[in-house]
Amino acid sequence: MELEVVRVLDHEQEQQEQGQGQGQGQGGWQRPTLALTSQQKNLIAQFLLQRSKAGVLPRGSSAEAAKRFNIHKRTAERIWHISKQQIDRGEPVMMQGKAKCYQHKDKLILDGDKFRNMSMLERSTIRKVASKMEPTLAEGKLLYHSMHNIVHIDEKWFYMTKTSDRYYLLPDEDVPYRSCKSKRFITKVMFMAAVSRPLCGPDGEIIFDGKIGLFPFTEQVPAQRSSKNRPKGTIETKPIQSINKEVMTTCLLNQIIPTIKAKWPANASKKIFIQQDNVKPHLRAVDQQFESLASTDGFEFHLISQPPNSPDTNVLDLGYFRAIQLLQDDKQATSVDDLLRNVFTSFEELSPQTLNRVFITLQSCLTAILEMHGKNDYKIPHLNKDRLQRTEGLPLQFQVEEGLVRESLEYLKMPENNTGDTYDIWLLNHDLGY
Structure with a gap:
């Protein structure tokens, strides 16, 4: 190799080299x-x-x-x-x-x-080195962070079936039979998903697919009574309906963190930020106990919370959950185990390229949020990624106008907009000369 x-x-x-090299090179050959x-x-x-x-x-x-x-x-x-x-x-x-x-x-x-x-993989090209250093300011533009050390987590309910559905049948075909105890109480399971941005090598090969895992909130309980399908005492998979902070913390420490450590590329940066939303069962963004328990084996974990009412800042809500749902809807399930199998299969079927595309869309949404001064009444930008992939190739990072970033910083520093949040904008202020 x-x-x-x-x-x-x-x-x-x-x-030092400039001092040592003076007087050399004249009359020589390079x-x-x-x-x-x-x-x-x-x-x-x-x-x-x-x-x-x-x-x-x-x-x-x-x-x-x-x-x-x-x-x-x-x-x-x-x-x-x-x-x-x-x-x-x-x-x-x-x-x-x-x-x-x-x-x-x-x-x-x-x-x-x-x-x-910086890890060795982050040093493979000059462009990667520049993106990992302080924000690059060139020709009045800034580059977004490549987001390779950010893990997005979020929860979603997946249902056994839908209340209403549409099928196309031939004239001699029967209407498919579906049974459910109540359309108001369809069996459902909550999953916690964790994904990061895929990592590609110099030749385009996938080094890390970014799909860390799906973690269902279920439990194994014995059947309380006999039925025609199984005798009493048979171990069954049941969904956990009440997801509290204790359940969420157990999932984070005992399942997500170990899976990240097991799947994370050996040469990638081990300083990892886990982005979550602000629902009550989640841990606080600054949780010293979590960071001390998780940051072992050479890893350094930090929790960050996305802005309130901003689902587009999480790649799972932005499009990846929808892609899983479309595949899962095409698979039939008659039990909780079938539902789990279908969701896991759909998660594995999605390609790393699909996940990378959502990260590209995320950067375009961040620009739209800056233009709207933090509001969410904007349309997700249409990037025509298929055309980009055929011609120029999908970009690793989008550029944002320096003037737009300066305007947003001035807006955040206004007294009426300074809500005392914990987000630190000092580094960006320093890089832009404030």
């Missing part, structure tokens, strides 16, 4: 270097895709791309080879990392202490 190492320097090392950025490689890939016909590149296209973009012909051929592989796998054409040409050494001026706290 080939590993490319790019060295970075902090401020002190840069000053090997030429060439490093294409992801944006440049994407432009080359799109240029070649426009000239291809039915997945075949006409003769002379690589030479034409080499002349147009001032690169070697073999570099263009390698970019086309990678693009063709992504097309065959049904993935968007997206170039990441540097082109492998001459060996080189880049020098980046970074905060050394902050850089050392």
Whole structure:
């Protein structure tokens, strides 16, 4: 396995090298270097895709791309080879990392202490390094956080059947039979879901699918009386109808946290933020006892609460629960065990790409919330993600106008809008020069 190492320097090392390097290099020879950025490689890939016909590149296209973009012909051929592989796998054409040409050494001026706290996967590209450092301010725009170390949790009721449904039948077909004790009391089970943003490697392979797990609130109890289906004393699965803080805390500490530790990528950041809503059974955002119990084995967990009346700030409410529900509705259930099996199967059937798309929509909703000064009377932006995936590729992070962020900060600092919440905006104030 080939590993490319790019060295970075902090401020002190840069000053030392500048002092040692004075007087050197004159009359000497330095090997030429060439490093294409992801944006440049994407432009080359799109240029070649426009000239291809039915997945075949006409003769002379690589030479034409080499002349147009001032690169070697073999570099263009390698970019086309990678693009063709992504097309065959049904993935968007997206170039990441540097082109492998001459060996080189880049020098980046970074905060050394902050850089050392980053995992190896977060250092694979310059763009990832920039996103993990302080917010990037370039050409009047800021980048959203990539959200790879944020776990979204939320609860949802899944029902055995629906009160009303529609079926299309042929004239000689019978109406399907459904039985239920009462349409007002349909059997239901509450699930706690935990997801994070999927993590992809440099070649587009899925390193972590982001699907941490579904955790049903059920219990095993013996049957109190005999029936035609089972004798008395048979262990049955029953839904827990009353979900209090004790049940929620047990699920969080005994199921969600261990599952995160077991599934979390080895080289990813282990400082994890768990985002929840503000329902009463949930723990407080700052719970020292929870953090001390959960933060073991090298992990550091923190609870954060999303703003009130803002379901669109949680990827589960924003669209992922709906996607699970659509798949679960197509599966028949006659018992609680069937319902559990159907929901688990639907959760596994959803692809990591679907989850990643919801995170992209989340960033667009955050911009809309900034424009509305925190209100929720906006329409979810339509991004046409299918077209983006076919052409430019889905972005890792959206940009937001610097002026909009400054305006929102000024709005939050007004006395009538300062409600004493625990959200700390000092870092963003500092980065923008306040």
